[in-house]
Each structure stands twice: as structure tokens, then as C-alpha cells.
Amino acid sequence: MPKVLVVDDEAHIRELVSLYLKDEGFEIVEKSNGVDALEYAENHPVDLVILDILMPKMDGWVLCERLREFGEMPILMITAKGEAQDRIHGFKLGTDDYLVKPFDPVELVLRVKALLKRYRISTSNIVKLGSLSLDRSSYQAIGEDGKSVTLPMKEFELLYKLGSYAGQLFTRDTLIEQIWGMDYEGDERTVDVHIKRLRERFAEYEGEFKIVTIRGLGYRLEVKRH
Structure with a gap:
């Protein structure tokens, strides 16, 4: 909640x-x-x-x-x-x-x-990405086998944001503002680094969901329907 x-x-x-x-x-x-x-x-x-x-x-x-x-x-x-x-x-x-x-x-x-x-904020703390569940109350990603991985806060929030609005394009600036805050002094490459880490971390789920780069614009998460 x-x-x-x-x-x-x-x-x-x-x-x-x-x-x-x-x-x-x-x-x-x-x-x-x-x-x-x-x-x-x-x-x-x-x-x-x-x-x-x-x-x-x-x-x-x-x-x-x-x-x-x-x-x-x-x-x-x-x-x-x-x-x-x-x-x-x-x-x-x-x-x-x-x-x-x-x-x-x-x-x-x-x-x-x-x-x-x-604000379109979900009343649930759980976002499903195929067989993977993101639990915002614990910052854990939980697979169907019950195994869980606790993610760093920014990685989790980034994946949770993209997953909550699957199919929606987010610019790097929007992600910086919503995840890191408007007073963040770094640059947009921070988003790219975190996206790369998420892709590597969840490579085995590529058949179920993936984070797509929209060149010159930003990112969106796509969940594959079976």
C-alpha cells in the first residue's frame, strides 16, 4: 500500500x-x-x-x-x-x-x-513483470520459485517506476526528476548506468520483460504477453 x-x-x-x-x-x-x-x-x-x-x-x-x-x-x-x-x-x-x-x-x-x-499511484506495493514480482515494501524482486533479491533503492525505484507504467516512454530527464529529485547535481548518464545494471541483473527474464531504449528519447519497459 x-x-x-x-x-x-x-x-x-x-x-x-x-x-x-x-x-x-x-x-x-x-x-x-x-x-x-x-x-x-x-x-x-x-x-x-x-x-x-x-x-x-x-x-x-x-x-x-x-x-x-x-x-x-x-x-x-x-x-x-x-x-x-x-x-x-x-x-x-x-x-x-x-x-x-x-x-x-x-x-x-x-x-x-x-x-x-x-497521480495514478497504485494502491498496491506489488508490480508484476511476467513471473517476477517487485515488492516495494521490502525492495525485493521475487521470482516464481520464491527466491528473492534485494535491490539498491535507486535501482528498485527505477524498475518499479518503469514497470508500473509498462509501455510508457520516460525521458531521462523525467526519470532523473522522479527518482533522483530535481536538485540532483549529476547528469542523465546516471540513468543509463542504472538501466545497464538492471538489464544485467535480470537478463534471465528477457523473455518476459525488457527495458527498451528509444534512441534520443529515453526508455520504456515492455512486458511480453504469453
Whole structure:
């Protein structure tokens, strides 16, 4: 299931949000301030962020802006501020939706699900590539024989992204932005190196799926139908 990062300095709000989302099967990570939340999001895959505005160390405005610098993910703001100018400011910084405290937890769940659907984020952690299963909860690739291989995070995220949208072309720039983040200082050859490693690692599955190079454009993953 998708991983949701909940950021609020009020413990009871985090607990309320976590309770309702866990009941729906979501994986929840809680942080009490923007600095810790940003550090986590920079080093771990996150599918959606729920954040408060008024927080210590780094407020929600800055956190939202920083999150937008290194990747696309749904962002839902929860705050006591309900003025129109605050909502407009939040949308300008990149938030996707807005809830004002006190809020109905059921409405929160519905909005989270709507955002995930809008971003086309699967509600499952498993992607099937022929007989190979990619489990995002453990970063493992599991074969039909039950044998598993734990992949480095970037390799896994790259294969998982391509596999989640089999047949869709991704440019190198898009992959850099979505996997490494917009603030990545390397070049697009990083993608080529990781693609090469994935091809070598899963050479035995070439009859079931393959990563195709579209010259001058990028890559797409093709799953062979039997």
C-alpha cells in the first residue's frame, strides 16, 4: 500500500490521521517538524505527504516548496488557517489539496484516495513483470520459485517506476526528476548506468520483460504477453 508521510507538531493530530489511514491499509510515517520530514522524504520513497503549516524548525510553506524541488508527489495541507489567501498561497507553492482543522477524518481519507488516483499511484506495493514480482515494501524482486533479491533503492525505484507504467516512454530527464529529485547535481548518464545494471541483473527474464531504449528519447519497459 502507499506510504503516507504525516507531518504535524501536534501528536494527537498525527495519531488521528494515522489511525484512520492505517485502517484503510496505508503505511504511515510520522514526523513532528518540517526538517525531519524533509530529511526522511529525501532518503525514502513517499507516495503522499500530509502536512501542517505552523510547525517548529521549518513551517509547512517552506516544506511544501522544498518537497516540490526534488520530485512530484501529492501534498495535502491540514491547518487551522482557513483564510482564502492562505489557501491560494499553498496552491501557488505546490500543495494539491487543503483541509481546515477541525476536519472530518472520513473526508480526509476520501481526499487522500482521490489524490492518489489523480497521480495514478497504485494502491498496491506489488508490480508484476511476467513471473517476477517487485515488492516495494521490502525492495525485493521475487521470482516464481520464491527466491528473492534485494535491490539498491535507486535501482528498485527505477524498475518499479518503469514497470508500473509498462509501455510508457520516460525521458531521462523525467526519470532523473522522479527518482533522483530535481536538485540532483549529476547528469542523465546516471540513468543509463542504472538501466545497464538492471538489464544485467535480470537478463534471465528477457523473455518476459525488457527495458527498451528509444534512441534520443529515453526508455520504456515492455512486458511480453504469453
